[in-house]
Amino acid sequence: MRGTNQSSVSEFLLLGLSRQPQQQQLLFLLFLIMYLVTVLGNLLIILAIGTDSHLHTPMYFFLSNLSFVDVCFSSTTVPKVLANHILGSQTISFSGCLTQMYFLFMFVDMDNFLLAVMAYDRFVAICHPLHYTTKMTHKLCVLMVAGSWITANLNVLLHTLLMARLSFCADNIIPHFFCDITPLLKLSCSDTHLNELMILTEGAVIMVTPFVCILISYIHITSAVLRVSSTRGRWKAFSTCSSHLAVVGLFYGTIIAVYFNPSSAHSSEKDTAATVLYTVVTPMLNPFIYSLRNRDLKGALCKVVHRRTFSV
Template identity: 85%
Template sequence: MSSINQSSVSEFLLLGLSRQPQQQQQLLFLLFLIMYLATVLGNLLIILAISTDSRLHTPMYFFLTNLSFVDVCFISTTVPKVLAIHILRNQAISFSGCLTQLYFLCVFANMDNFLLAVMAYDRFVAICHPLHYTTKMSHQLCALLVLGSWVLAILNALLHTLLMAQLSFCGDNIIPHFFCDVTPLLKLSCSDTHLNELMILSEGTVIMVTPFVCILISYLHITCAVLRVSSTGQRWKAFSTCSSHLAVVCLFYGTIIAVYFNPSSSHSAGRDMAAAMMYAVVTPMLNPFIYSLRNRDMKGALRKVLTMNLHLPISVRK
């Protein structure tokens, strides 16, 4: 904590959308607002639909509920601050507020990372070992997988946040980004950042790449199992679902690798902000559509919730 007190920078300025012309700022503000509302409403509807439909109380939908909750938290870590900056015209964020935002951003990004791998494993067991699915994916194992993901995500985020807190910021305090991210903060530091970069490239690589490799292995086995299915229609349906999942996985991991696992000298603010927007805003918005709205049971549960809510005011008036 003494290192924080010795820092001459007590707050940062998030440029965010301010570098764009006024007309573009208004369009971007509206875009951020629509994506935020769509993400929150979509994911909350999924949580409500799963919790109220007993048929959906299965491991797959248990993981989906956690993913939806994490996605709401993930996008809420960054976008409300962007909207507040635009409305209040105050781009300042305190040093402690910046570190807090960085911490929660790391937690929820890691949780998305782990849950994508857990969901891929769940599909692997369901498709490749259908007769043993109930015994393999027990309630205890599902709870343990989610709890373990939270523990790893929190510890990883705590590590990077504490390392960032040890740095000194004694000059420029302008962050050319719409949230406090690791890369722009490292560029602003007047301390030696080699340890931070080393941890990102070593421990960070293990944390991010291991689940990605598990996803690829799971889908490799799924592909082999699907190719053995005689029905062309069932085979195409399975491949279609897998391709959608893998598209989101590639989007999520590709943008994170592009931002965090390249040398600092190769980063540009515009590219970093575009990539960060993809994994921190667009991916959480797409997850409800990719993982749920293509599913017949999920559509039925959502219809049931919406119908119940529409009839509720009528019942109350009666």
Template identity: 80%
Template sequence: NLSFVDVCFSSTTVPKVLANHILGSQTISVSGCLTQLYFLCVFADMDNFLLAVMAYDRFVAICHPLHYTTKMNHQLCALLDVGSWVVASLNALLHTLLMARLSFCGDNIIPHFFCDATPLLKLSCSDTHLNQLMILTVAGLILLSPFVCILVSYILIACAVLRVSSPRGGWKAFSTCGSHLAVVCLFYGTIIAEYFNPSSSHSAGRDLAGAVMYTVVTPMLNPFIYSLRNRDMKGALRKVLTMKFPSKQ
């Protein structure tokens, strides 16, 4: 699911950017803009939810290994998966419909390479207080709840690892969580830097750089980060590094 969401997340923005660059056009229709906003919200929320579900999965695997197969059964996995898609779709629909009711005026130029909620609100001539309230409450709750779940899971995992007397056992537990933890830091780090900074510190270049990080770079790096746990991948990477940097005799 995470791989599918990452592919769709990048596909929501990158093809349109490339088409604009090749054709020399920088336009998008209102319906196309709202459609892009909807799918961006869906896949961003899904990334958020799936990282939380994966954190819970690792918590059960490390803290309750003997009960793992009974707790993380197929029914629970399917329920978490379907529930994540439903909540993400409803949240995206809410923000898209609220954006569709606004009227826009002026040059209608977005200082961005895709239709994000914040740049669109700045173009509106209508009252945007309801939109901003929904972003702060609903979107904020949807973002913070999985983050708190991840934080609590890793605190409990850390306590369990510290109780392990064998260094090998502790390292094995860390290697189980290492890839997921790297993806979590990358995803939430860019999101926090992009949306939770004071508005006075925002600049067009900085906003664009942050947007590129979480819409293009992070989804692209996720498969590589998770592949580092694969022995064949490690062996191939070791051979490449050995060829480029041969050891001195």
């Protein structure tokens, strides 16, 4: 089989989160609730931003894109988990596995890029407030988001094509609830050195560069905030970044826990728990973090809910 482009494995078996029937029932209900909250919360944010003219600013433009990505991000894994439970099947086709991997990591990249873009937006707003409207033009915002989509797709396409050339000869059991790249590489009977090299080089650059940009932005933001004379002024400047900082910490904290720990510290239970955090819990919490810490968005959400309630 070595050197061929055809895989002898036509489908994979996803072990899921638990083999215990009682735990499976509880996890199904938990995943269903979290998914519905994720979709409803993020769609409400998109609707509130779209209908309130006061929120047609760069910061909320990026936030609406982040909410859209979070809905798609969660939708790449959770519906499959729920469907597998209902149908009593844990299989996923080879092509379906690659498709799921493609979209999952594309939306991971988009979250990564959008958080960096939002950090730059906060940097300009706090460090160069007089030039904010001239620097953060609508054209620039659209170009940054479009560039993020293009880069994310090209990056994931590369890794998906490299994965598609591998052969899978015998074992097809994935000890996970979705098609992750690491367990797939372990199952391959082909030479995976090129795949691993691209993950450690190009893939690492794609993930680390936005994170470094966020760190640099917040170093400048912190320096600018500390130069503010009044305590109230410092708190007001910092409060505009607190929601973004919370999301950044949650997103990168769980990513680091899964992918940037030594192999000796890994266990299937810990990896699964951390993966659930960044694929399911983080997209669900983002709307709450932004809405609870933002008066304008909270007011817009109240208007949307009030309008929908009385129109029924």
